[in-house]
Amino acid sequence: MAAQGHHKGLDAHGYIEREGSPARVPYAFGPVVAAARDRVLDVFGTRLDSAYLYGSIPRGTARVGRSDLDLLLSLRDEPTDADRTDARAFGAALDKEFAEIDGVGTLLFSRERLLSDLETHDLGWFVACLCTPLLGEDLAGHLPRYRPDTLLARETNGDLALLLPRWRERIAAAADTDEARRPLVRSMSRHLVRTGFTLVMPRWNGWTSDLGEMAEAFGAYYPERAADMRNAAARGYGPTGEQAVLRAYTDDLGPWLAAEYARVHGIKAPRP
Template identity: 30%
Template sequence: MSQYPGVDADGFIQCLPEQPLQPLFAPLVEELCALLSRRFPALLDGLYLYGSVARGDARPGTSDLDVTLVLAWAPSPEETQRLEATRRELQARHPQVSKIDFDIGVLSEVLAPGNLYRWGFWLKHQCRCIWGNDLGLRFAPFRPSRTIAQAVNGDFPEVLEGYAQQLEQAASTAEQQRLQRAAARKALRSANLLRGEQERGWPSTLHEHAQLLTAAEPGLSGYAAFFLQQAYAPQGPVADFVQRLRAYSALLAGETRAQP
């Protein structure tokens, strides 16, 4: 075993363990594969799970079902509408997840050399293929680096601001809480941008990301504790959460720009 978190004995970032899905979520995943492969047999290159269901630590009624779809070509407007209709149909039938998210990539972009540290890392280490062409097999294991952190989470200012705006417009408490959990998790994972280039570990849990944030920038330890709590059990006024989210994003942007 490695002495560093999140890596194997050879220093490579760990892949998701091969294990059966949690029984509560397995029927949903089976229906997802059957429905998408039947409705989009030529468009769909592969289906992948990521997040808590993929890791095997999903919480009934709280966790999202996170799915990456790799498509053979960029979908037309009509195909995009049909994919969204299928997502909503599945979501309405399966209350054991709080939401179903589709993260879509196009095959040519996924395999482009310039996207190696984004898509290559993502499919190799963060996903498990559940249907179709497993592109993760094409990539060698990755070692920890700031290059990967930047490729995966460098979009945090735009993503966090998007969550802030959605929260300001959310009509229900359930929707607000779902958005708060998602925003808090993105906020914590983005702290990986503060890693030193020579650090050999790789945070995999939200707690490890919070620890990294506190160690790298002790002045942000309050945000680490706040977002860790919000990631699991949102509470307090939404306006307060949005204010803290925007303040944290601005501070993190300043710290990441200062990184060598």
């Protein structure tokens, strides 16, 4: 899917447009979205500040039986372990009931954190540009407009070097099967492609969430790594479970990308 808007996902003034909309939700996913909206209220009640969809479903690119349902919930207080347990149970029940989706992912944050200065160009941007309102007040009204600049690049993906040791731990802890490694390949492939894209985003001057388009934009500036990024984009959509792929990510592509990112944009501001 090509970037939307006047130019590469930007509006006429050069700001990143919100990419999703309720009107773009494919008909087949309407019932699961409606059920999610109702059950989120049942689970969190008055503690819920607002709820959002993000990902392929509100972008209109979801594939029946293969795409997951992605939600972000803003709570009036900091999420607790019990909240996370409830969110996992809620997601598992939806996934079991609706064959149209392949998994449910729910992000939980407090309203205060989403609107904090520290998160303005990370979680705040995510809410304002990549999330589609489902319930409650839209926090985008409290956030600025965003351009695809180096500040946004640094604060969204300038922490890859910190993630790589955690990735190695997850790989080591996973069962030695293709089935166990496939979700790791999928998530790490997507993260690397998005990081590669935001590395070049200010020069490309636009926004897209399409992994293939991200990889092509990256490859125009780093042709020596273009094939690596195209392969990662393909695995982000159709992952394999090869150990060699994960090893290449953590020992080659990942470290190179982290170093180049730090050189070009700097390192993301530390989080508590």
